[in-house]
Amino acid sequence: MPTQDNPQLKAEARNLSFYYGEAKALKGINMPIYDKKVTALIGPSGCGKSTYLRSFNRMHDLYPGNRYEGEIRFFPDNTNLLAADVDPIEVRMRVGMVFQKPNPFPKSIYENVAYGLRVRGENNRRVLDDKIEHALRGAAIWDEVKDRLQDLASNLSGGQQQRLCIARALATDPELLLFDEPTSALDPIATAAIEELVHELKKRVTILIVTHNMQQAARVSDYTAYMFLGEMIEFGKTDEIFIKPQDKRTEDYITGRMG
Protein backbone atom coordinates (compact mmCIF):
# COMPACT_ATOMS: atom_id res chain seq x y z
CA MET A 1 0.00 0.00 0.00
CA PRO A 2 1.47 3.37 -0.92
CA THR A 3 1.81 5.57 2.12
CA GLN A 4 3.46 8.87 2.76
CA ASP A 5 6.71 7.09 3.68
CA ASN A 6 6.42 4.30 1.15
CA PRO A 7 5.25 5.85 -2.11
CA GLN A 8 4.72 3.73 -5.21
CA LEU A 9 7.03 4.02 -8.19
CA LYS A 10 5.58 5.38 -11.40
CA ALA A 11 8.81 5.44 -13.36
CA GLU A 12 12.49 4.89 -12.82
CA ALA A 13 15.52 5.96 -14.80
CA ARG A 14 18.18 3.24 -14.73
CA ASN A 15 21.68 4.21 -15.78
CA LEU A 16 20.27 6.56 -18.38
CA SER A 17 22.75 8.22 -20.72
CA PHE A 18 22.00 10.36 -23.74
CA TYR A 19 24.10 11.48 -26.70
CA TYR A 20 23.51 14.44 -29.01
CA GLY A 21 25.61 13.00 -31.81
CA GLU A 22 29.02 12.61 -30.18
CA ALA A 23 28.35 14.78 -27.14
CA LYS A 24 27.27 12.98 -23.97
CA ALA A 25 24.54 15.12 -22.45
CA LEU A 26 23.29 12.75 -19.73
CA LYS A 27 25.66 10.55 -17.75
CA GLY A 28 24.30 7.45 -16.11
CA ILE A 29 21.22 8.86 -14.36
CA ASN A 30 19.45 6.77 -11.75
CA MET A 31 16.32 8.30 -10.34
CA PRO A 32 12.86 7.29 -9.16
CA ILE A 33 9.62 9.09 -10.04
CA TYR A 34 6.93 8.47 -7.46
CA ASP A 35 3.31 7.96 -8.38
CA LYS A 36 0.94 10.93 -7.90
CA LYS A 37 3.77 13.10 -6.61
CA VAL A 38 5.44 16.17 -8.03
CA THR A 39 9.15 15.74 -8.73
CA ALA A 40 11.17 18.84 -9.60
CA LEU A 41 14.40 18.95 -11.62
CA ILE A 42 16.65 21.87 -10.74
CA GLY A 43 20.13 22.88 -11.78
CA PRO A 44 22.04 25.59 -13.64
CA SER A 45 21.59 26.22 -17.37
CA GLY A 46 22.94 23.44 -19.53
CA CYS A 47 22.90 20.81 -16.79
CA GLY A 48 20.68 18.53 -18.86
CA LYS A 49 17.36 18.86 -17.05
CA SER A 50 15.34 19.51 -20.22
CA THR A 51 17.26 16.80 -22.05
CA TYR A 52 16.37 14.39 -19.25
CA LEU A 53 12.73 15.49 -19.23
CA ARG A 54 12.34 15.09 -22.98
CA SER A 55 13.63 11.52 -22.78
CA PHE A 56 10.46 10.54 -20.95
CA ASN A 57 8.29 11.18 -23.98
CA ARG A 58 10.98 10.44 -26.55
CA MET A 59 10.92 13.91 -28.03
CA HIS A 60 14.55 13.35 -29.00
CA ASP A 61 13.41 10.73 -31.51
CA LEU A 62 12.02 13.52 -33.68
CA TYR A 63 15.51 14.71 -34.54
CA PRO A 64 18.32 12.75 -36.18
CA GLY A 65 21.58 11.90 -34.49
CA ASN A 66 20.27 11.25 -30.97
CA ARG A 67 20.93 8.11 -28.99
CA TYR A 68 19.82 6.70 -25.65
CA GLU A 69 21.64 4.26 -23.37
CA GLY A 70 20.10 2.68 -20.32
CA GLU A 71 16.42 2.44 -19.49
CA ILE A 72 13.41 4.31 -18.26
CA ARG A 73 11.11 1.79 -16.65
CA PHE A 74 7.45 2.67 -16.57
CA PHE A 75 5.05 1.07 -14.08
CA PRO A 76 2.82 -0.79 -13.41
CA ASP A 77 3.69 -2.75 -16.58
CA ASN A 78 7.47 -2.36 -16.21
CA THR A 79 7.96 -1.30 -19.85
CA ASN A 80 11.23 0.23 -20.91
CA LEU A 81 10.12 3.46 -22.59
CA LEU A 82 13.41 3.77 -24.46
CA ALA A 83 13.43 0.29 -25.96
CA ALA A 84 13.86 0.19 -29.72
CA ASP A 85 10.79 -1.99 -30.06
CA VAL A 86 8.58 0.42 -28.13
CA ASP A 87 6.88 2.88 -30.48
CA PRO A 88 7.55 6.49 -29.40
CA ILE A 89 3.98 7.34 -30.31
CA GLU A 90 2.76 4.79 -27.79
CA VAL A 91 4.97 6.44 -25.18
CA ARG A 92 3.55 9.87 -26.00
CA MET A 93 0.04 8.54 -25.61
CA ARG A 94 0.81 7.72 -21.99
CA VAL A 95 3.08 10.68 -21.21
CA GLY A 96 1.95 14.26 -21.81
CA MET A 97 4.01 17.43 -22.05
CA VAL A 98 3.58 21.14 -21.40
CA PHE A 99 6.19 23.33 -23.04
CA GLN A 100 8.14 26.35 -21.89
CA LYS A 101 6.51 28.83 -24.22
CA PRO A 102 2.75 28.28 -24.49
CA ASN A 103 2.19 26.70 -27.90
CA PRO A 104 -1.53 26.46 -28.58
CA PHE A 105 -2.41 25.52 -32.14
CA PRO A 106 -3.75 28.35 -34.32
CA LYS A 107 -7.21 26.84 -34.03
CA SER A 108 -10.21 27.31 -31.76
CA ILE A 109 -10.01 26.59 -28.03
CA TYR A 110 -12.30 23.61 -28.57
CA GLU A 111 -10.17 22.13 -31.34
CA ASN A 112 -6.99 22.60 -29.34
CA VAL A 113 -8.25 20.41 -26.52
CA ALA A 114 -10.06 18.03 -28.87
CA TYR A 115 -6.91 17.30 -30.88
CA GLY A 116 -5.52 14.63 -28.57
CA LEU A 117 -8.88 12.88 -28.60
CA ARG A 118 -9.29 13.11 -32.39
CA VAL A 119 -5.86 11.63 -32.82
CA ARG A 120 -7.11 8.61 -30.86
CA GLY A 121 -10.10 8.27 -33.16
CA GLU A 122 -12.70 9.91 -30.94
CA ASN A 123 -15.09 11.91 -33.11
CA ASN A 124 -18.38 11.61 -31.26
CA ARG A 125 -19.49 15.16 -30.54
CA ARG A 126 -21.01 14.46 -27.14
CA VAL A 127 -18.05 12.44 -25.88
CA LEU A 128 -15.70 15.20 -27.05
CA ASP A 129 -17.77 17.91 -25.38
CA ASP A 130 -17.69 16.00 -22.11
CA LYS A 131 -14.00 15.26 -22.10
CA ILE A 132 -13.10 18.78 -23.19
CA GLU A 133 -15.12 20.30 -20.38
CA HIS A 134 -13.50 17.90 -17.93
CA ALA A 135 -10.03 18.83 -19.17
CA LEU A 136 -10.71 22.57 -19.12
CA ARG A 137 -12.06 22.31 -15.59
CA GLY A 138 -9.00 20.32 -14.60
CA ALA A 139 -6.83 23.11 -15.95
CA ALA A 140 -8.83 25.73 -14.00
CA ILE A 141 -9.82 27.61 -17.14
CA TRP A 142 -13.35 26.37 -17.84
CA ASP A 143 -15.16 29.35 -16.38
CA GLU A 144 -13.11 31.79 -18.43
CA VAL A 145 -13.64 30.11 -21.79
CA LYS A 146 -16.89 28.16 -21.55
CA ASP A 147 -18.79 30.81 -23.50
CA ARG A 148 -16.23 31.17 -26.25
CA LEU A 149 -14.97 27.72 -27.09
CA GLN A 150 -15.01 28.53 -30.80
CA ASP A 151 -12.73 31.56 -30.37
CA LEU A 152 -9.15 31.34 -31.58
CA ALA A 153 -6.78 30.13 -28.89
CA SER A 154 -4.27 32.81 -29.85
CA ASN A 155 -6.65 35.47 -28.54
CA LEU A 156 -6.10 34.29 -24.96
CA SER A 157 -3.52 35.83 -22.65
CA GLY A 158 -0.20 34.07 -22.05
CA GLY A 159 -1.30 32.53 -18.77
CA GLN A 160 -4.59 31.38 -20.25
CA GLN A 161 -2.79 29.88 -23.24
CA GLN A 162 -0.56 27.88 -20.94
CA ARG A 163 -3.54 26.58 -19.00
CA LEU A 164 -5.11 25.68 -22.33
CA CYS A 165 -1.99 23.70 -23.19
CA ILE A 166 -2.30 21.94 -19.84
CA ALA A 167 -5.94 21.13 -20.66
CA ARG A 168 -4.82 19.82 -24.02
CA ALA A 169 -2.39 17.47 -22.30
CA LEU A 170 -4.94 16.44 -19.66
CA ALA A 171 -7.67 15.61 -22.14
CA THR A 172 -6.08 12.27 -22.94
CA ASP A 173 -5.65 11.12 -19.32
CA PRO A 174 -1.88 10.76 -19.33
CA GLU A 175 -0.17 8.71 -16.65
CA LEU A 176 2.76 11.11 -16.40
CA LEU A 177 2.74 14.82 -17.14
CA LEU A 178 5.98 16.58 -18.04
CA PHE A 179 6.34 20.32 -17.47
CA ASP A 180 9.31 22.01 -19.14
CA GLU A 181 9.78 25.32 -17.27
CA PRO A 182 6.07 26.06 -17.71
CA THR A 183 6.04 29.47 -16.06
CA SER A 184 9.29 31.02 -17.29
CA ALA A 185 7.42 32.96 -19.99
CA LEU A 186 4.61 34.13 -17.70
CA ASP A 187 4.01 37.03 -15.34
CA PRO A 188 3.91 36.42 -11.54
CA ILE A 189 0.13 36.20 -11.30
CA ALA A 190 -0.13 33.67 -14.10
CA THR A 191 2.80 31.80 -12.53
CA ALA A 192 0.97 31.57 -9.22
CA ALA A 193 -2.12 30.23 -10.98
CA ILE A 194 -0.10 27.50 -12.68
CA GLU A 195 1.68 26.53 -9.45
CA GLU A 196 -1.66 26.19 -7.69
CA LEU A 197 -2.86 24.09 -10.60
CA VAL A 198 0.12 21.73 -10.35
CA HIS A 199 -0.72 21.26 -6.70
CA GLU A 200 -4.28 20.25 -7.62
CA LEU A 201 -3.26 18.10 -10.56
CA LYS A 202 -0.99 15.79 -8.61
CA LYS A 203 -4.08 14.15 -7.17
CA ARG A 204 -4.84 12.85 -10.68
CA VAL A 205 -1.50 12.45 -12.39
CA THR A 206 2.21 12.07 -11.66
CA ILE A 207 4.16 15.21 -12.46
CA LEU A 208 7.77 15.84 -13.42
CA ILE A 209 8.63 19.51 -13.64
CA VAL A 210 11.79 21.25 -14.78
CA THR A 211 12.29 24.66 -13.25
CA HIS A 212 15.13 27.15 -13.12
CA ASN A 213 13.38 28.86 -10.21
CA MET A 214 14.40 27.24 -6.94
CA GLN A 215 11.67 28.88 -4.94
CA GLN A 216 9.15 27.40 -7.31
CA ALA A 217 10.65 23.96 -6.82
CA ALA A 218 10.48 24.40 -3.06
CA ARG A 219 6.85 25.56 -3.21
CA VAL A 220 5.49 23.05 -5.62
CA SER A 221 7.31 19.74 -5.40
CA ASP A 222 7.37 16.71 -3.11
CA TYR A 223 10.72 15.47 -4.39
CA THR A 224 13.60 17.39 -5.91
CA ALA A 225 16.57 16.31 -8.02
CA TYR A 226 19.62 18.49 -8.48
CA MET A 227 21.47 18.02 -11.74
CA PHE A 228 24.81 19.38 -12.86
CA LEU A 229 26.68 18.84 -16.14
CA GLY A 230 24.49 15.91 -17.13
CA GLU A 231 24.75 14.07 -13.83
CA MET A 232 22.21 13.48 -11.08
CA ILE A 233 23.99 14.96 -8.10
CA GLU A 234 21.36 14.51 -5.44
CA PHE A 235 17.77 13.33 -5.15
CA GLY A 236 15.47 13.43 -2.17
CA LYS A 237 12.41 14.84 -0.49
CA THR A 238 12.13 18.55 -1.21
CA ASP A 239 12.20 19.52 2.46
CA GLU A 240 15.36 17.56 3.05
CA ILE A 241 17.15 18.84 -0.04
CA PHE A 242 16.47 22.46 0.69
CA ILE A 243 17.06 22.38 4.41
CA LYS A 244 19.86 19.86 4.68
CA PRO A 245 21.45 18.92 1.34
CA GLN A 246 23.91 16.02 1.48
CA ASP A 247 26.21 17.04 -1.36
CA LYS A 248 28.26 20.20 -1.22
CA ARG A 249 27.49 21.02 -4.87
CA THR A 250 23.79 20.93 -4.10
CA GLU A 251 24.33 23.19 -1.15
CA ASP A 252 26.34 25.66 -3.26
CA TYR A 253 23.59 25.86 -5.86
CA ILE A 254 20.77 26.23 -3.38
CA THR A 255 22.46 28.91 -1.35
CA GLY A 256 23.24 30.83 -4.51
CA ARG A 257 26.96 30.50 -4.31
CA MET A 258 26.95 28.92 -7.77
CA GLY A 259 24.61 28.86 -10.75
Added chain:
Amino acid sequence: MQPLTTDEIRALIAKGKLKDAIFKGLGIFCLAAALLVIVLLVTDMVSKGSERFTVDFFLNFASRHANKAGILSAWVGSLLVMLVTGLAAVPLGVAAGVYLEEYAKRNWITEIIEINITNLAAVPSIVYGLLALGIFVYQFGFGQSILSAGLTLALLILPIIIVSTREAIRAIPAMIREGSMAVGATRWQTCRYHIIPYAMPGILTGVIIGLARAIGETAPIITIGALTFIAFLPPAPFTGEPAAGLFDWVMAPFTVMPIQIFNWTSRPDPAFEVNAAAAGFVLMAMVLTMNGVAIWLRYKMRKNIKW
Protein backbone atom coordinates in the same frame (compact mmCIF):
# COMPACT_ATOMS: atom_id res chain seq x y z
CA MET B 1 38.80 58.25 -26.45
CA GLN B 2 37.06 61.54 -25.90
CA PRO B 3 33.27 61.52 -25.99
CA LEU B 4 31.92 63.15 -29.16
CA THR B 5 30.80 66.75 -29.11
CA THR B 6 27.27 67.62 -30.12
CA ASP B 7 28.53 69.06 -33.39
CA GLU B 8 30.41 65.90 -34.26
CA ILE B 9 27.36 63.80 -33.48
CA ARG B 10 25.25 66.02 -35.71
CA ALA B 11 27.75 65.76 -38.57
CA LEU B 12 27.75 61.96 -38.30
CA ILE B 13 23.98 61.81 -38.33
CA ALA B 14 23.80 64.15 -41.31
CA LYS B 15 26.15 61.91 -43.30
CA GLY B 16 24.14 58.83 -42.41
CA LYS B 17 20.89 60.50 -43.35
CA LEU B 18 22.33 61.55 -46.71
CA LYS B 19 23.14 57.93 -47.52
CA ASP B 20 19.63 56.99 -46.41
CA ALA B 21 18.12 59.54 -48.78
CA ILE B 22 20.31 58.45 -51.71
CA PHE B 23 19.39 54.81 -51.26
CA LYS B 24 15.73 55.66 -50.87
CA GLY B 25 15.82 57.76 -54.05
CA LEU B 26 17.52 54.95 -55.94
CA GLY B 27 14.91 52.49 -54.79
CA ILE B 28 12.02 54.71 -55.80
CA PHE B 29 13.64 55.31 -59.18
CA CYS B 30 13.99 51.60 -59.91
CA LEU B 31 10.45 50.91 -58.77
CA ALA B 32 9.14 53.72 -60.94
CA ALA B 33 11.08 52.44 -63.94
CA ALA B 34 9.59 48.96 -63.56
CA LEU B 35 6.08 50.30 -63.10
CA LEU B 36 6.53 52.62 -66.07
CA VAL B 37 7.34 49.69 -68.32
CA ILE B 38 4.20 47.87 -67.26
CA VAL B 39 2.06 50.99 -67.63
CA LEU B 40 3.47 51.65 -71.12
CA LEU B 41 2.89 48.05 -72.14
CA VAL B 42 -0.71 48.02 -70.96
CA THR B 43 -1.44 51.44 -72.46
CA ASP B 44 0.05 50.35 -75.76
CA MET B 45 -2.05 47.22 -75.89
CA VAL B 46 -5.23 49.00 -74.87
CA SER B 47 -4.79 51.82 -77.35
CA LYS B 48 -4.00 49.47 -80.23
CA GLY B 49 -6.61 46.88 -79.45
CA SER B 50 -9.48 48.89 -78.01
CA GLU B 51 -11.70 48.64 -81.05
CA ARG B 52 -11.82 44.87 -80.62
CA PHE B 53 -13.10 44.91 -77.05
CA THR B 54 -16.55 43.68 -77.86
CA VAL B 55 -18.50 40.69 -76.58
CA ASP B 56 -18.10 39.17 -80.05
CA PHE B 57 -14.34 39.12 -79.61
CA PHE B 58 -14.71 36.71 -76.74
CA LEU B 59 -17.33 34.58 -78.44
CA ASN B 60 -15.96 34.30 -81.99
CA PHE B 61 -13.68 31.71 -83.40
CA ALA B 62 -10.58 32.63 -85.41
CA SER B 63 -11.29 33.83 -88.91
CA ARG B 64 -9.54 35.09 -92.04
CA HIS B 65 -11.22 38.44 -91.51
CA ALA B 66 -9.56 40.40 -88.72
CA ASN B 67 -12.69 42.14 -87.59
CA LYS B 68 -14.53 38.84 -87.23
CA ALA B 69 -11.70 36.91 -85.58
CA GLY B 70 -12.20 36.17 -81.89
CA ILE B 71 -10.43 34.34 -79.07
CA LEU B 72 -13.10 31.83 -78.12
CA SER B 73 -11.07 28.70 -78.81
CA ALA B 74 -8.00 30.35 -77.30
CA TRP B 75 -9.32 31.35 -73.91
CA VAL B 76 -11.36 28.18 -73.52
CA GLY B 77 -8.25 26.21 -74.50
CA SER B 78 -6.11 28.12 -72.01
CA LEU B 79 -8.57 27.51 -69.17
CA LEU B 80 -8.90 23.81 -69.93
CA VAL B 81 -5.13 23.36 -70.17
CA MET B 82 -4.70 25.21 -66.86
CA LEU B 83 -7.25 22.88 -65.31
CA VAL B 84 -5.31 19.80 -66.34
CA THR B 85 -2.01 21.40 -65.33
CA GLY B 86 -3.35 22.26 -61.90
CA LEU B 87 -4.91 18.88 -61.30
CA ALA B 88 -1.67 17.15 -62.25
CA ALA B 89 0.92 19.44 -60.69
CA VAL B 90 -0.65 20.39 -57.37
CA PRO B 91 -1.19 16.96 -55.77
CA LEU B 92 2.16 15.71 -57.08
CA GLY B 93 4.07 18.84 -56.06
CA VAL B 94 2.51 19.19 -52.61
CA ALA B 95 2.92 15.50 -51.83
CA ALA B 96 6.56 15.61 -52.96
CA GLY B 97 7.20 18.73 -50.89
CA VAL B 98 5.56 17.25 -47.79
CA TYR B 99 7.48 14.01 -48.19
CA LEU B 100 10.82 15.73 -48.60
CA GLU B 101 10.26 18.01 -45.62
CA GLU B 102 8.54 15.64 -43.19
CA TYR B 103 9.41 12.07 -43.99
CA ALA B 104 12.66 11.84 -45.92
CA LYS B 105 15.82 11.22 -43.94
CA ARG B 106 18.55 13.79 -44.42
CA ASN B 107 21.21 11.87 -46.31
CA TRP B 108 23.14 12.27 -49.54
CA ILE B 109 20.27 10.88 -51.63
CA THR B 110 17.86 13.55 -50.49
CA GLU B 111 20.57 16.18 -51.00
CA ILE B 112 20.92 15.13 -54.63
CA ILE B 113 17.14 15.13 -55.10
CA GLU B 114 16.95 18.62 -53.65
CA ILE B 115 19.65 19.94 -55.99
CA ASN B 116 17.98 18.31 -58.96
CA ILE B 117 14.60 19.84 -58.22
CA THR B 118 15.99 23.35 -58.15
CA ASN B 119 17.89 22.61 -61.36
CA LEU B 120 14.72 21.45 -63.07
CA ALA B 121 13.31 24.93 -62.64
CA ALA B 122 16.08 26.24 -64.88
CA VAL B 123 15.50 23.86 -67.80
CA PRO B 124 14.37 25.84 -70.87
CA SER B 125 10.71 25.30 -71.55
CA ILE B 126 11.26 24.16 -75.11
CA VAL B 127 13.25 21.23 -73.77
CA TYR B 128 10.16 20.26 -71.77
CA GLY B 129 8.27 20.51 -75.06
CA LEU B 130 10.61 18.07 -76.77
CA LEU B 131 10.43 15.70 -73.81
CA ALA B 132 6.66 15.87 -73.87
CA LEU B 133 6.54 15.28 -77.61
CA GLY B 134 8.48 12.06 -77.23
CA ILE B 135 6.80 10.76 -74.10
CA PHE B 136 3.24 12.07 -73.89
CA VAL B 137 2.36 12.61 -77.52
CA TYR B 138 3.99 9.53 -79.03
CA GLN B 139 5.08 7.04 -76.39
CA PHE B 140 1.92 7.20 -74.25
CA GLY B 141 -0.18 8.00 -77.30
CA PHE B 142 -2.00 10.99 -75.83
CA GLY B 143 -1.60 12.78 -79.14
CA GLN B 144 -1.65 16.53 -79.68
CA SER B 145 -4.23 17.11 -77.02
CA ILE B 146 -5.11 19.15 -73.97
CA LEU B 147 -3.90 16.23 -71.87
CA SER B 148 -0.42 16.36 -73.34
CA ALA B 149 -0.25 20.13 -72.94
CA GLY B 150 -1.49 20.00 -69.36
CA LEU B 151 0.98 17.31 -68.36
CA THR B 152 3.87 19.13 -70.03
CA LEU B 153 3.15 22.36 -68.22
CA ALA B 154 2.63 20.41 -65.02
CA LEU B 155 6.20 19.13 -65.30
CA LEU B 156 7.34 22.67 -65.98
CA ILE B 157 5.83 24.15 -62.84
CA LEU B 158 6.38 21.16 -60.56
CA PRO B 159 9.66 22.53 -59.14
CA ILE B 160 7.98 25.83 -58.28
CA ILE B 161 5.24 24.07 -56.34
CA ILE B 162 7.64 21.73 -54.57
CA VAL B 163 9.89 24.56 -53.47
CA SER B 164 6.96 26.72 -52.32
CA THR B 165 5.56 23.81 -50.33
CA ARG B 166 8.89 23.17 -48.64
CA GLU B 167 9.41 26.83 -47.80
CA ALA B 168 5.89 27.08 -46.41
CA ILE B 169 6.44 24.02 -44.23
CA ARG B 170 9.77 25.31 -42.98
CA ALA B 171 8.08 28.46 -41.79
CA ILE B 172 6.01 26.48 -39.30
CA PRO B 173 7.64 26.74 -35.85
CA ALA B 174 9.07 23.52 -34.45
CA MET B 175 7.00 24.11 -31.31
CA ILE B 176 3.79 23.48 -33.18
CA ARG B 177 5.06 20.23 -34.62
CA GLU B 178 6.36 19.16 -31.21
CA GLY B 179 3.04 20.15 -29.64
CA SER B 180 1.22 17.89 -32.04
CA MET B 181 3.60 14.94 -31.67
CA ALA B 182 3.62 15.33 -27.86
CA VAL B 183 -0.06 14.50 -27.75
CA GLY B 184 0.56 11.13 -29.38
CA ALA B 185 -0.09 11.98 -33.03
CA THR B 186 1.55 10.11 -35.90
CA ARG B 187 3.50 11.97 -38.57
CA TRP B 188 0.57 11.75 -40.95
CA GLN B 189 -1.88 13.09 -38.39
CA THR B 190 0.47 15.99 -37.70
CA CYS B 191 0.71 16.66 -41.45
CA ARG B 192 -3.00 16.38 -42.02
CA TYR B 193 -4.25 18.45 -39.09
CA HIS B 194 -1.42 20.97 -38.80
CA ILE B 195 1.42 21.05 -41.29
CA ILE B 196 -0.56 21.09 -44.53
CA PRO B 197 -3.32 23.45 -43.32
CA TYR B 198 -0.80 25.97 -41.95
CA ALA B 199 1.34 25.73 -45.08
CA MET B 200 -1.68 26.33 -47.34
CA PRO B 201 -1.17 30.09 -47.83
CA GLY B 202 2.40 29.51 -48.97
CA ILE B 203 1.47 26.53 -51.11
CA LEU B 204 -1.31 28.51 -52.74
CA THR B 205 1.11 31.30 -53.58
CA GLY B 206 3.39 28.80 -55.27
CA VAL B 207 0.52 27.26 -57.20
CA ILE B 208 -0.63 30.61 -58.53
CA ILE B 209 2.88 31.69 -59.46
CA GLY B 210 3.25 28.40 -61.28
CA LEU B 211 -0.07 28.64 -63.10
CA ALA B 212 0.53 32.26 -64.04
CA ARG B 213 3.79 31.22 -65.63
CA ALA B 214 2.24 28.22 -67.35
CA ILE B 215 -0.59 30.18 -68.92
CA GLY B 216 1.90 32.23 -70.91
CA GLU B 217 4.17 29.39 -72.03
CA THR B 218 4.25 29.12 -75.78
CA ALA B 219 7.29 27.09 -76.82
CA PRO B 220 6.39 23.73 -75.27
CA ILE B 221 2.80 24.01 -76.45
CA ILE B 222 3.85 24.67 -80.03
CA THR B 223 6.27 21.75 -79.86
CA ILE B 224 3.62 19.28 -78.87
CA GLY B 225 1.45 20.55 -81.66
CA ALA B 226 -1.25 22.92 -80.49
CA LEU B 227 -3.11 24.10 -83.55
CA THR B 228 -2.81 27.71 -84.51
CA PHE B 229 -6.04 28.09 -86.40
CA ILE B 230 -9.02 26.19 -85.15
CA ALA B 231 -12.66 26.99 -85.48
CA PHE B 232 -14.09 24.59 -82.96
CA LEU B 233 -14.12 23.95 -79.23
CA PRO B 234 -13.13 20.72 -77.47
CA PRO B 235 -16.32 18.71 -77.07
CA ALA B 236 -18.11 19.43 -73.81
CA PRO B 237 -19.30 16.28 -72.02
CA PHE B 238 -22.66 14.89 -73.16
CA THR B 239 -23.04 17.29 -76.10
CA GLY B 240 -22.98 16.76 -79.85
CA GLU B 241 -24.03 14.00 -82.24
CA PRO B 242 -23.07 11.32 -81.06
CA ALA B 243 -22.89 12.56 -77.44
CA ALA B 244 -19.34 13.23 -76.28
CA GLY B 245 -18.09 11.32 -73.24
CA LEU B 246 -17.13 12.87 -69.93
CA PHE B 247 -13.46 13.19 -70.81
CA ASP B 248 -13.43 13.47 -74.58
CA TRP B 249 -12.38 17.11 -74.26
CA VAL B 250 -9.11 16.02 -72.67
CA MET B 251 -7.97 14.24 -75.82
CA ALA B 252 -9.15 16.90 -78.25
CA PRO B 253 -6.99 19.25 -80.34
CA PHE B 254 -6.90 22.80 -79.02
CA THR B 255 -5.19 26.16 -78.99
CA VAL B 256 -4.18 28.56 -76.24
CA MET B 257 -4.00 32.34 -75.86
CA PRO B 258 -0.25 32.87 -76.43
CA ILE B 259 -0.38 30.82 -79.61
CA GLN B 260 -3.36 32.73 -80.94
CA ILE B 261 -1.51 35.97 -80.27
CA PHE B 262 1.62 34.64 -81.95
CA ASN B 263 -0.41 33.55 -84.94
CA TRP B 264 -1.98 36.98 -85.34
CA THR B 265 1.28 38.91 -85.00
CA SER B 266 2.89 36.81 -87.73
CA ARG B 267 0.23 37.74 -90.26
CA PRO B 268 1.06 40.36 -92.89
CA ASP B 269 -2.37 42.00 -92.62
CA PRO B 270 -1.91 44.95 -90.20
CA ALA B 271 -5.53 44.66 -89.07
CA PHE B 272 -4.56 41.55 -87.12
CA GLU B 273 -2.24 43.65 -85.01
CA VAL B 274 -5.33 45.07 -83.36
CA ASN B 275 -6.50 41.56 -82.53
CA ALA B 276 -3.13 40.61 -81.15
CA ALA B 277 -3.03 43.67 -78.90
CA ALA B 278 -6.52 43.02 -77.63
CA ALA B 279 -5.78 39.36 -76.98
CA GLY B 280 -2.56 40.32 -75.20
CA PHE B 281 -4.51 42.57 -72.90
CA VAL B 282 -7.03 39.81 -72.18
CA LEU B 283 -4.20 37.40 -71.36
CA MET B 284 -2.70 39.93 -68.94
CA ALA B 285 -6.08 40.42 -67.35
CA MET B 286 -6.43 36.67 -66.89
CA VAL B 287 -3.06 36.46 -65.19
CA LEU B 288 -3.73 39.45 -62.95
CA THR B 289 -7.11 38.05 -61.96
CA MET B 290 -5.54 34.74 -61.02
CA ASN B 291 -2.96 36.52 -58.93
CA GLY B 292 -5.63 38.69 -57.33
CA VAL B 293 -7.68 35.67 -56.33
CA ALA B 294 -4.60 34.03 -54.87
CA ILE B 295 -3.66 37.10 -52.85
CA TRP B 296 -7.18 37.36 -51.47
CA LEU B 297 -7.30 33.65 -50.57
CA ARG B 298 -3.91 33.88 -48.94
CA TYR B 299 -4.97 36.90 -46.91
CA LYS B 300 -8.10 35.14 -45.67
CA MET B 301 -6.16 32.04 -44.70
CA ARG B 302 -3.29 33.87 -43.06
CA LYS B 303 -5.55 35.86 -40.77
CA ASN B 304 -6.22 32.91 -38.52
CA ILE B 305 -2.70 31.60 -38.33
CA LYS B 306 -0.90 33.23 -35.43
CA TRP B 307 1.94 31.51 -33.63
